[in-house]
Structure formats: C-alpha cells, structure tokens
Amino acid sequence: MSDYSIGVDLGGTNLRIAAVDNNGKLLEKLTLGTEVKRGRDFVISEMVSAIQSLRAKYNGVGNLMGMGIGVPGFIDMDTGTVMDSPNLPDWTRFPVRELIEQRLGTTVILENDANAAAMGEKWLGAGRDYEHMIMYTLGTGVGGGIVMNGRLWHGMNGMAGELGHFTIYPDGHPCGCGNNGCLEQYASATAVVRMAREAIARGEASELERSAKDNVEFSARVIYTLAIQGDVAAQKIFEKVGKALAIGIGAMVNSLNLPIYVIGGGVSSAWDAFAPAMFAEMKWRSSIYRLTAPDHPDREKKHTIVTRALLGSDAGLYGAARLPMIESLTQTETFRTVRQ
Amino acid sequence: MSDYSIGVDLGGTNLRIAAVDNNGKLLEKLTLGTEVKRGRDFVISEMVSAIQSLRAKYNGVGNLMGMGIGVPGFIDMDTGTVMDSPNLPDWTRFPVRELIEQRLGTTVILENDANAAAMGEKWLGAGRDYEHMIMYTLGTGVGGGIVMNGRLWHGMNGMAGELGHFTIYPDGHPCGCGNNGCLEQYASATAVVRMAREAIARGEASELERSAKDNVEFSARVIYTLAIQGDVAAQKIFEKVGKALAIGIGAMVNSLNLPIYVIGGGVSSAWDAFAPAMFAEMKWRSSIYRLTAPDHPDREKKHTIVTRALLGSDAGLYGAARLPMIESLTQTETFRTVRQ
Numbered sequence: 253m254s255d256y257s258i259g260v261d262l263g264g265t266n267l268r269i270a271a272v273d274n275n276g277k278l279l280e281k282l283t284l285g286t287e288v289k290r291g292r293d294f295v296i297s298e299m300v301s302a303i304q305s306l307r308a309k310y311n312g313v314g315n316l317m318g319m320g321i322g323v324p325g326f327i328d329m330d331t332g333t334v335m336d337s338p339n340l341p342d343w344t345r346f347p348v349r350e351l352i353e354q355r356l357g358t359t360v361i362l363e364n365d366a367n368a369a370a371m372g373e374k375w376l377g378a379g380r381d382y383e384h385m386i387m388y389t390l391g392t393g394v395g396g397g398i399v400m401n402g403r404l405w406h407g408m409n410g411m412a413g414e415l416g417h418f419t420i421y422p423d424g425h426p427c428g429c430g431n432n433g434c435l436e437q438y439a440s441a442t443a444v445v446r447m448a449r450e451a452i453a454r455g456e457a458s459e460l461e462r463s464a465k466d467n468v469e470f471s472a473r474v475i476y477t478l479a480i481q482g483d484v485a486a487q488k489i490f491e492k493v494g495k496a497l498a499i500g501i502g503a504m505v506n507s508l509n510l511p512i513y514v515i516g517g518g519v520s521s522a523w524d525a526f527a528p529a530m531f532a533e534m535k536w537r538s539s540i541y542r543l544t545a546p547d548h549p550d551r552e553k554k555h556t557i558v559t560r561a562l563l564g565s566d567a568g569l570y571g572a573a574r575l576p577m578i579e580s581l582t583q584t585e586t587f588r589t590v591r592q
Numbered sequence: 593m594s595d596y597s598i599g600v601d602l603g604g605t606n607l608r609i610a611a612v613d614n615n616g617k618l619l620e621k622l623t624l625g626t627e628v629k630r631g632r633d634f635v636i637s638e639m640v641s642a643i644q645s646l647r648a649k650y651n652g653v654g655n656l657m658g659m660g661i662g663v664p665g666f667i668d669m670d671t672g673t674v675m676d677s678p679n680l681p682d683w684t685r686f687p688v689r690e691l692i693e694q695r696l697g698t699t700v701i702l703e704n705d706a707n708a709a710a711m712g713e714k715w716l717g718a719g720r721d722y723e724h725m726i727m728y729t730l731g732t733g734v735g736g737g738i739v740m741n742g743r744l745w746h747g748m749n750g751m752a753g754e755l756g757h758f759t760i761y762p763d764g765h766p767c768g769c770g771n772n773g774c775l776e777q778y779a780s781a782t783a784v785v786r787m788a789r790e791a792i793a794r795g796e797a798s799e800l801e802r803s804a805k806d807n808v809e810f811s812a813r814v815i816y817t818l819a820i821q822g823d824v825a826a827q828k829i830f831e832k833v834g835k836a837l838a839i840g841i842g843a844m845v846n847s848l849n850l851p852i853y854v855i856g857g858g859v860s861s862a863w864d865a866f867a868p869a870m871f872a873e874m875k876w877r878s879s880i881y882r883l884t885a886p887d888h889p890d891r892e893k894k895h896t897i898v899t900r901a902l903l904g905s906d907a908g909l910y911g912a913a914r915l916p917m918i919e920s921l922t923q924t925e926t927f928r929t930v931r932q
Contacts, residue, residue, distance in 0.1 A: 396847070398848070400740070407848055408849050408850060408851045408884075409880070411849045412849035413849075415846070418843045418847070419842065419843060420759075421762060422760070430882065431876060431877050432876075499759045499762060502759065503758045503843055507736070507755055507844065508747055509746070509747020509750075509752035510747065511748045536770065536772075538757070539769040539770055539771070540751045542770065
C-alpha cells in the first residue's frame with residue numbers, strides 16, 4: 253500500500269477525520285458530532301481517539317506520513333495556537349497543537365480551515381493542474397486561501413488569505429472584523445439571508461416574505477430555490493453576490509494575475525444564480541480579466557479561469573491530509589529580514 | 593572594480609541611462625531628453641548609442657552583467673513586446689526587446705517601469721531588509737510592483753501588480769482601464785488635480801480656485817503647498833488620497849500579509865498631507881493591519897510597515913540595473929500547467 257496521512261476537519265457542527273493515501277485515495281472517513289458545547293477538552297479527546305484508531309488500523313499497511321488539522325479561525329503558525337475563532341470560542345489563545353502532539357506523541361500540522369480547503373482543491377480538485385491558485389470558501393463567512401508555487405501562502409504572521417475581508421463597498425454593511433462593506437457581508441450565506449430580509453423590509457420581495465414566514469429556517473438555500481424558480485427579488489440578491497465577488501476577485505486578478513480562482517463552500521451551490529452577474533462584472537472591474545477571459549478571441553493567450561470547487565465539503569479534509577505530504581517548510585520562515 | 597550592469601529608465605519626458613555596480617554604487621548616469629515625439633526609432637537609437645558609450649567606457653574595468661530597461665506600459669515578458677503604453681503610443685505591439693538586442697548584439701531584460709521601481713526600492717531603498725514587498729508608484733497614474741522571495745511577481749501573463757486598478761469606490765470616477773472608482777482615480781497626481789477642480793466647481797474651495805486661476809500649471813504640487821499652508825479644501829483632497837490608498841493597501845495586507853508596503857512616485861512627496869488619514873483608515877479597513885501595526889502593544893509581533901520610498905525618481909533606474917543581476921528566471925515560467 254502507498255504511504256498515507258490523516259486529515260482532520262474541525263467544523264462548527266462536524267468533526268471529520270480521514271486516512272488518505274498519497275495518491276489521494278480515501279482509505280477511511282469518520283464523521284463524528286463534535287458537540288463543541290462540551291468544550292475543547294472533550295473535542296480534543298474525541299479527535300485524538302479517532303486518530304489513534306485509524307493509526308492502529310493502518311499501521312504496518314502503509315507508512316504514516318503525518319497529520320494535518322484544519323480549524324476555523326486565525327492560527328499562529330509558529331506556536332500552533334488558535335488566536336481567534338468565532339465558531340470555537342473557548343479555543344482562543346489555546347495551544348491546540350502542543351496539546352494534541354503531547355497526546356499523540358507525534359507532530360501535527362495545524363491550519364486554517366479555508367487554507368486547508370484551498371490545498372484540497374489544489375491537490376485533487378479544480379486547481380489540480382495549477383501551481384498557483386486562489387480559493388474562496390463561501391460559507392457562514394467568507395474564507396480564502398492562496399496557493400503559490402504549490403504551497404499555501406501564509407504571510408508574515410500566518411494571517412494571509414483573508415479574502416472575505418476585502419473592502420467591496422467602503423460605506424457598506426458593518427462587518428465583524430471592524431470594517432464596513434467587506435466581501436463577507438455580500439457573499440456569505442449569512443449575507444444572502446440578511447440581504448433577503450432587507451429586501452423584505454423594503455417591501456420589494458413578497459415571495460421572499462411568504463417564504464420567510466413559512467420556514468422555521470429561512471436559509472440561503474431557500475432563497476436560491478426561489479431564485480431558480482424565477483423570483484426576481486431572490487435573483488437580485490444573488491446578482492449582488494456575483495457583483496461583490498467580481499470586485500474582490502477582480503482585485504486579485506489585477507494584483508497577482510494567477511491562472512485560476514476557485515469558488516467553494518455552501519453558497520457556491522447557487523453558482524447558476526450568481527455566476528452570470530459575476531462574469532459580466534469581472535470584465536468591467538478587471539482589464540486583465542477582460543484581456544485573458546476564456547472567451548477572449550486571442551486563443552494563444554493563457555486564460556484566467558474562475559470556476560466552482562469540485563470536492564464539496566471534503567475539500568478541507570483532503571487538504572488537511574495533504575499538508576504533511578508537502579514539505580513542512582512554511583512560507584513564514586522566509587519572512588526573516590535579510591541585509592544584503 | 594566590481595561587476596556592473598546598465599539600467600535604462602524610459603519615461604514620458606526623460607530617457608535616463610546608468611551604469612551601476614553590483615554593490616549598488618552608481619558609476620555614471622546619463623539623462624537625455626527622449627523627444628518621444630520624434631518616434632520610437634529615434635528614441636531607440638539614442639538609447640542604444642548611450643548604452644554603447646557606457647559599455648565602451650567601462651569595458652575591461654569590470655564585467656558587464658547585462659542590461660535592464662524599464663518602460664511604461666504592459667509588457668509581454670515572453671516576447672519582449674510593449675502591449676499597451678499610453679505615454680508611448682507608437683510603441684504598442686512593437687517588439688522592442690528584439691530590436692534593441694539586434695542593435696546591441698546582446699540580450700536585454702524589458703520590464704514595466706513600476707516593477708523596475710519596486711525592484712530598485714527592494715535592492716537599495718525602503719525594502720532593502722525584506723524579501724517580500726509591495727510598492728505603489730503615485731505619478732500621473734498609479735503603478736504597482738510586487739516582490740516575493742526577492743523577485744518580481746509577474747503572474748501568468750506578466751500583468752501582475754496593477755495595483756492602481758483596484759476598485760476602491762465601485763460607483764466612482766470612470767477610469768481609463770474601463771472600470772469605475774479605481775485607486776488611480778483617487779491617488780495619482782492627475783486625480784489630485786481633478787478632485788481640486790471638482791471642489792472648485794462645487795464652490796467649496798476659494799483658495800484652490802484663486803490658485804487655479806493664477807497658475808498656468810495647476811498641479812498636485814501647488815495643491816499640496818496650499819494643504820501644508822492650512823487650506824482646508826486642499827487638505828481634504830489629500831485625506832481622500834490617504835483613504836483610497838488605505839482601502840487598496842488594506843486589501844493587500846489582508847490577502848498577502850507581507851511585511852512592507854512602500855509608497856513612491858511624485859505624489860509621495862505629499863506624504864505629510866495624506867499619511868495621517870491613510871494610517872487611521874488602514875486600522876479600520878484591515879484587521880490584520882490593526883493587529884500588526886507598529887504601534888500595536890504586542891511588541892513581539894512582526895509588524896506591518898507602510899512607508900515612503902527612499903530613492904525618489906532613481907528607483908526605476910536602479911531597479912532596471914538590478915534586473916540582470918538577479919537570476920534571469922521569471923516567475924512566469926512556473927505558470928505552466930502540471931498534472932500530478
């Protein structure tokens with residue numbers, strides 16, 4: 253058997269653990285309810301015992317290359333500490349990596365969940381043919397991950413890739429990060445629901461209003477269903493999603509001129525509803541995109557691809573498993589100052 | 593003597609050529625009037641004969657490492673062609689590099705002028721202690737250059753670093769690139785003059801109005817002089833410059849989390865007038881900047897530096913001379929697609 257590694261995706265609702273071989277073949281996947289409410293010690297115990305059972309099962313069958321763990325929130329890569337995590341409040345400033353390593357008796361790689369998803373799509377998904385890639389994860393919030401030269405770009409403090417906090421509308425809706433008008437306020441599932449409620453409040457959305465009354469859980473999915481059924485108010489909301497994405501992605505195209513931009517996360521299921529507005533707006537917002545779009549008549553040009561993610565909710569799990577396989581050197585190490 | 597190279601900075605008004613040794617010491621600088629109006633053949637002849645005279649003079653004294661030429665406009669790095677240059681209209685789609693190489697009998701490196709300036713500041717200026725750096729050049733337009741791992745980041749089509757065309761205000765002033773509200777429309781010398789004329793038209797700026805009538809050339813410098821003399825209308829214009837820069841730089845901090853952002857070009861002389869608004873706005877626009885600003889109480893953190901360029905108008909000349917010294921491998925070469 254090939255060598256393998258173990259990936260962990262710690263979400264707000266699920267704890268998932270998988271053994272994946274170095275060809276990307278899934279050996280086994282465990283999905284546990286995390287019961288985050290029972291506290292970090294309980295969650296870590298569940299995680300450690302699941303990892304140990306997978307390790308025992310595949311021990312001797314193949315060589316364990318290491319373990320990667322994707323966690324929502326800001327990660328300090330040097331110390332393996334979760335600096336801030338809205339979905340895991342009691343994990344803040346907690347040295348997760350050290351504790352897990354002590355329990356397991358081996359090193360693990362801790363990574364932000366959106367970065368892990370980007371690595372998964374780069375390895376086995378939409379970005380598999382590219383060495384440079386940007387991924388947007390449109391979920392409760394909007395996460396980002398930047399892959400350059402085949403590796404995650406962490407930046408000086410390990411905080412790079414916060415693409416959900418690009419200013420899209422400078423006087424726009426307040427964001428949890430302290431800014432106004434962040435991409436996250438226009439392209440997350442939370443934003444879709446908020447924009448629907450705003451349209452209802454303005455009296456512009458009678459179908460949405462009926463739907464909001466009928467549904468205990470008035471979700472982005474419900475609004476998407478109305479949009480594909482032809483409700484104009486619902487369609488307008490996803491057009492806003494597409495336009496906001498175009499402004500954010502357009503800025504990245506203009507700055508880095510990478511070959512591919514991948515959109516994943518739950519809201520990416522509404523691709524049909526937001527993508528047409530997004531592509532139209534991108535040609536306006538980015539002259540580099542306009543010159544390099546796949547429908548540009550210059551066939552010899554290398555094109556800029558904006559596309560859907562392929563791995564669905566498994567992207568982060570595969571990406572976490574991939575982390576120990578690529579060299580452990582992180583980009584942050586090259587940030588030391590040098591005098592020439 | 594040390595090895596040396598020859599750098600060329602081709603501007604709209606000046607053609608400057610320098611021999612620089614590999615310690616960054618200027619051996620000789622020639623400043624010629626380009627007379628762009630006399631056409632590209634004339635300009636190239638002037639350039640080639642100046643290069644030849646420098647080469648003859650230093651031949652035998654040191655080893656010539658190569659030549660770099662900074663040109664305003666989009667450069668196709670593969671073919672050495674100027675794809676589009678507003679300041680050099682008859683150079684469009686013209687294979688400059690090939691022609692110069694034929695005349696000189698040796699290879700030259702062609703580079704966008706803002707990228708050359710970034711390389712100059714990275715080598716000998718504000719970015720000299722860093723391997724990763726972003727530079728904004730605030731001139732007639734706004735140019736950008738991204739240095740990662742000590743090299744210019746060119747992107748897939750050699751178009752990376754168009755940081756003047758970040759959307760700052762989605763419904764803002766129309767830009768020559770086809771977008772609305774680009775950074776260039778709020779932070780270039782052209783934008784400063786336009787914003788002053790807008791303030792005059794609104795009847796909000798009596799001092800500016802007097803100054804515009806008295807001055808044949810109503811320039812960003814004149815408006816800056818009024819601002820430092822205390823004219824509130826002029827001060828407000830530079831506050832707009834600072835706020836727009838903060839939105840653009842804040843997005844780059846949130847995406848790449850690099851250690852240093854350098855601001856050069858003619859408008860950077862007005863630093864005192866726009867920097868306070870810029871720094872205040874950056875803390876609002878970028879939570880990563882807020883957490884890593886030099887005045888953040890956490891002294892152990894690696895700080896994000898936003899600072900003035902140091903080399904003035906020589907940045908591009910030094911940068912062009914530097915190009916042959918660093919490995920000739922361009923980032924574009926790593927953009928080929930790979931199947932794993």
